[in-house]
Amino acid sequence: MDEARDVPEFRSFGGNEPLSTESDTREMLRNAAKYRDQKKLNDYFIVDLDTHHIETGSWNEIVEFIEDPILREEALSAKRKPESRLGPVLFHANGGMFSQSVSGRIPHSNLASGEPRDDLSVHGDVVPLRRAMDSFGIDRMVMFPNALLQVGTHPNVKVEVNLAFAYAKFMTEVVLPGDPRLKTMALLPFSDPDACVRMIDMYGDHPSVIGFTITSVRHNPVHDNKYMRVYRMLEERGLPLSFHAGYNWQDGYLRQLDKFLTMHAISFVLCNMVHMTNWVMHGLSERFPKLNVVWIESGLAYVPFLMQRLDNEYLMRQSEAPLLKRLPSEYIKEMFHCCQPMERTNLKLLEATFEAINAESQLLFSSDWPHWDFDSPSIITDLPFVSEQGKRNILGENARRIYKKL
């Protein structure tokens, strides 16, 4: 462009290179920052109920917090020698975890970003999260891990329990103090109800732990009697319970899906559908009417499907679900749903979905940043059929209503 003397107002930008895994989040999200200003997103209180903290890069720090000395020693074996090339021991990722970026087409989705981190006053993991919050105009970011969402499939319950506690400690002592806007919903080691109780006791009063999460990738029926004291505890403390979906490529039917695309499309929905079905049909909403339940990262299109399906079958077989006093869909309507990834290739269907789930009071914005299917807050402000107050509710006010620590 040096020779462009005839049009001096145009100049080069971006180094004429594609964005990459090394790119700064602010550069990756430069367009989002423009929409933040154009759409005045800073005038909204925006809560992102689902962002991902990339725990991969900090794995060797996280495992330092493992309580069990034998497991800790196993995990730390990777770093006994500085030149060790061992991978992250105890890291339990299902197949496909590192295929998220579609062969590098979507670089921010790579799980070990090489982004330069300039602010040394906070842990390095805080830096890209802050940049993302600022770019999107987000006021509170609620963080979840990645591979740890699959820890419920580890055959050794001790590993699940120890990693859940190690991660909670790492987050509350190392990452969350870096920015008061960062929050989390601690992972319940759900295979061990006693450990769940201990987790809630330890972190239930922490100002940055706004609720607790059941990682949905697991085979623990949520209506098992052994969990009732866990739900009672959360209800009494006014702490929402979230179900964070994930994928499990090893799971029966899903093993037939040989593309990441197809497996991902079904798996993220299937796990939450199974848990939601058990939750509703076993009358857990009747048993714990004040416990707010939040469904994360399955999109929205599955919800009206499940409402209709369960209503239809319930009316013919009511005797199998005697705890219900209303139609299944009426309980689902009172739950909270995170929007991402919001299916919007057919706006009429989306509008009907919004109506079916009472979106203006029950929908919660979530970005899922930095994953490949993230949504920015402007997908809500751009919707033609939602009222201005509805947009404010979805972007933040609904979350503020149920999460007391926001």
Added chain:
Amino acid sequence: MKDIYVDDFDKLKHGERRLITNGRLEIGVFRVKDAIHAFLNVCPHQGGPVCQGRVMPRVEEHLSDDMKSVGMSFSDDEFHLVCPWHGYEFKFQTASHVGSSSISIRRYATKVVEGRVYVSV
């Protein structure tokens, strides 16, 4: 309409780009084989910086005469611009999404005069 000089044709290699802005408009100018294409740096999906994505050859799946899938390969002839936010792929030739022709990126006219590449803005 104004012709903006971008660079010399010979300085752009296949698959390379020049990203230009006047502070308001951002445009990506690409050389793909011997053709020049220019697009607005805004993706129709969620507004991502499409011109800052990778240039990738089309992935093709091959079938045998009896309709068996016999594998995939990269095309030698067709190239796509991939939006880095969520991976929408656009054909350079048509500016439309490979999987849905109703989704397009905004194209700008280009020309090469005496070895100099211009985009009309």
